[in-house]
Amino acid sequence: MKHRGRHRRQKRGRALRGFLAGTALALTAAATMISASQATVATDPGALRPLASAAQTDRLALREHLEPQDTLDRLAASMGRPVGVGTVLAGADRTLRSTADCTSAEREALPVEPAATRAYCWDAADTRSWRAGAVTTSGDADDDGLWGQNRVILSAWSQDANQLARVAFIDANDMERLTYSWVLLTVPVDGGRDYRALDSQVSGMVWYQDKLLVTAADGLYVYDMNRVQRATVDSPAVGRVDGGWAAHGGQWVLPAVGSYRVTGTRPDYISLDRSTSPDSLVASDWVSTDDDRDVRLWRYDFSRAADSTGLLSTDGAGYARVNEAYQTKAPGVGAVLSYGSDWYLGRAADTDGDHGTLWRQDATGAEATGCGTDESRRCWSTDAESFSYWEATGELWSQSGRVLFALPLNAIDRSLS
Template sequence: MKHRGRHRRRRRGRALRASLAGTALALTAAATLISTSQATGGETPGPLSSVSSAGELRELRLRENLTDRTALNTLTTHMGGGVDVDEVLRSANHAMRDKADCFVTEKDNLPVEPTAARAYCWEPGDAVDDRWTPRSITTSRNNRVIVSGWTHNGSDGRAGSDSTGGAGADEEGLARVAFVDTADPASPKYRWVLLVVPKADGQDFEGLRSRLGGMAWYEDKLIVTARGAESRGRQDDSLFVFDLARFLRADVTDSDEIGRVRGGWSAHHYRYVLPAVAAYSPAAGDSCDARDNDGVPCLGSLSLDRTSTPPGVVASEWFAPSREEPARVWRYGLDTTADRAGLLTTAGRRSDAVATEAYRTVAAGVRGVLSHEGQWYVGQAAESRDGRGTLWRQDEDGAKAAKCAGGEPGDDSGGTSYACWGRQTVSLSYSPETDEVWTLTGPVPERVLYAVKLSDVDSALG
């Protein structure tokens, strides 16, 4: 496989709009040509390079916007009070399939080196529903609960919910989350929850419409990246934070509507909603640009790092399909004070969250990132639709990945390849209690959720 070189463009100014349908971002800006090269497919990306200039770090700042507590309490009271994740799990009404019961097309997407320690597949209805696409994953601290974020792609208007569905209200761009109870690893079950944003007065809520990209669970907070999020009349790339001690129950489950309805509250056939308690958007006020890595980044994956001090979340940059830019990966600290646990650490009069560490990786097509004990693990997409991805361990000294036989489809050289990871994987999550790196695949009919031991990843490095 030949090394690819290409030119990239530096675009300045504001991106004018972001698409919410979940396929691409259409943005315009002025350009100045400079050159670089990227590692694609199974090519070694080499070391991370530090992003340290004040101007570059300024592009990574996020401004905090907390949901008004009075409005949140008002909504909670109107909806009969909040419940915790245990109630949601007790009501789980969908069954995961164990690896042995997964379709052949699903199992074919598992990694070849290292092999999966555990694998699950979704209930058949969700496994083949191409209206919804799984985008993100995280786990609880004890690894009992796996959480997966899905986005509606706008292909149809039927309800893909807890019920049997039905035609009706617009689902385009809605975000929902599966809470999977693995207390019995042989028989995991899950429940769907709709992500929502409270109205300013606390008298109503609206569905969060966004392409989810990454997810982290810290204490009682669920943090998600929301690309092109539509909320309160605007679209932007954001982080949203949800309180896992404040699930709200919809008492009208046979309606397509979202919010207050005649007779109570509806969540488009879902029994539970999870309201946002905070949001973070680019502090510079600019929209992100998915065409290069010089301005405000479009948020891609997200994961939790408990080994940093303080604990933090690490994020990666997302590019429009077919782009081959070196991506940025960076870190935000998490607040550990009692009343702000799980929110980003902020400073200054405007409550800005700043990146405490940032790098560039020349691995093109980054789809997942995690950090553990100073090492960065970067999931890189394959060059072809049918190819396998690569999981790199990178630092400022270099990059390593497992090796396996073969390579991209059609490669009959009989040699070895770094493309040993799963096919079409998205975000990454690490559970220290079980030493498992979790990820999942998205397209139909290839949906599988699996874990690989981090110790196996490190042992397999070539």
Template structure:
């Protein structure tokens, strides 16, 4: 999510707010100790399931070949690498990362594609693997209009299938996310009756891999909240051209070899979500899986670039057929829980045994990681050169996910080394990383 304007907006809107004690020239424009305010219950926001149809006919078309998850993993062609000192400087101070990796040089530096989320095979299955593979999946979005201006591909989505079976040498392969198209600008078609597809529009701020299903958060200001894909539905295209969908030669996906076609999506029962107020229909900025509940559940959080707006967190029960949410006959799933937080700029959410963990970001300082329930709120504190002792988290942090099989919490950071060095008033040392630490080290 774009955070470059967050600090400026906060200063303009909240200049009169109490300031945290400053240890540097800059000072947070809000009192971030208030982020520890306990959760307050609020009204829920239901979602409705919309399955796609016609996928079997699409798969039968010449130019498309159904492949297995293993086919994608064995074709992994991008080795991850050890982070350099500048990139590693952007990792959290507390909890300290016990594992960290960085992307290959092209993905580490591109500003066209932006990393947003992670999920693992520890979400997908109790044994922590999918078939023969230990895997991490990372969601990236094509640059949105706030960051790159108008572009027809804004909020296209791709996922990195990371083979983590050998944790000393992970490598990954890109897969494009696609959805039915009805020949119009409608991004929420539900039938592949035209035997073609277009990009699945999603900001990718959060992901959850549950059984064969891959849940990803959609775009803001939309009626669609979550898009759903399946590890059992992966297609190889035969045309490497810079087109997408059906072509004169078969099928293409902007040069990518593999696509995952959408199998359905969840819309907000109350209509289009809003990112301009924290009292309207929420836009799910990030999602994650909670296996500590019975039944297992999907959690979601709001993001606002204005830290004066305080996002809500939501829980939805799983347990429906085929690893979907538990729903009534009309496909409606109510929120099992909903709470107001006092945290601004929330990027990721994780829930475990009744405690909600939310990651927070500043544009020009370290982020913060808060643990909240209905009674208390807490965060690690540390010595750092920034405005608040709570700023112990990574620079430009994104989503959270918990690998239940290994006991590790994974997260990732968003900005390139060049962005860190040039897009803030005071240059930062940081870059794009993925990292993990034991769940027991959470605040």
């Protein structure tokens, strides 16, 4: 069983925050040299408005479907004993570039104000034809920020051409040198006799306890972080092939152990909120800037049952019901985070070369990060679609294009205008 160590958090957090202070100086200097244009902040969306009627919230319910144990056992019997996160990290064979090795074009994707305190860039050859998606960390998985003895970051990528989704398991024990391995997301078929690729862009992803929840076109898929399987054949195929099992040329496969199917509206973006009791899964839907619909924000409780670790709380009929829901006039927002009474919404740039907007909203109003002499310019990342708050260190993690970055959440709060 994973040891939950709150008593270690404060000491580790002080050390990390001391490191952040020095790192911020270099990244702040880099941010001041960014030459990309910054459009004015978008129209103020105002205060959050509650969704209280059953007619509004029932469409947000999710129906739980867990794979039969026989299906998972049959797949494991054919592929070999499953492994955990530590085994994947031990074989990490790729390295992220540090900030100093990022190109000027890559650094332009970073927030201008507040500046990132950590930033890493992906190898173009390793991510060519893949689209960056959601981020989650071992800070989501456990409140001490560790999974076993490891600090871990997960970064999702999707490839439309081959209808694939994969996750980089990043060893973050040495923040000066991040290494990673790719793990292909799959779904068992034919009762565990085969598997298919997860055909979906991963715009949202949350690692909570031993489960990984991933957005998909028909809801959320659930993965067990202790059930990673080895591929045995180097082939561009996915699934059972002559001689064994293939993962599009990769070494690792993560088969789904269940899903939450939509009954109406599907979550497009998700994150974890540890400030609620119980911990909750936060969700939002995508609304184009050309659409006059309101954006919906809502949450589901995680289960406290010992036999449902990492799963959502469901009623007797197997439905995960909405605990709380709001609407906001903030079209174009993607990344969503809730902490305390505040909701943070990231809006990407409208045009290439511009920076985006970061809103903080609550029941009384909204504020946006800004810069310039009149604080009226957009200064957020260009295209960050995911937020993950590492509570043990106070850092907000996100990803924009080929840049993975972090900054203290309290720095965002201080910069709000």
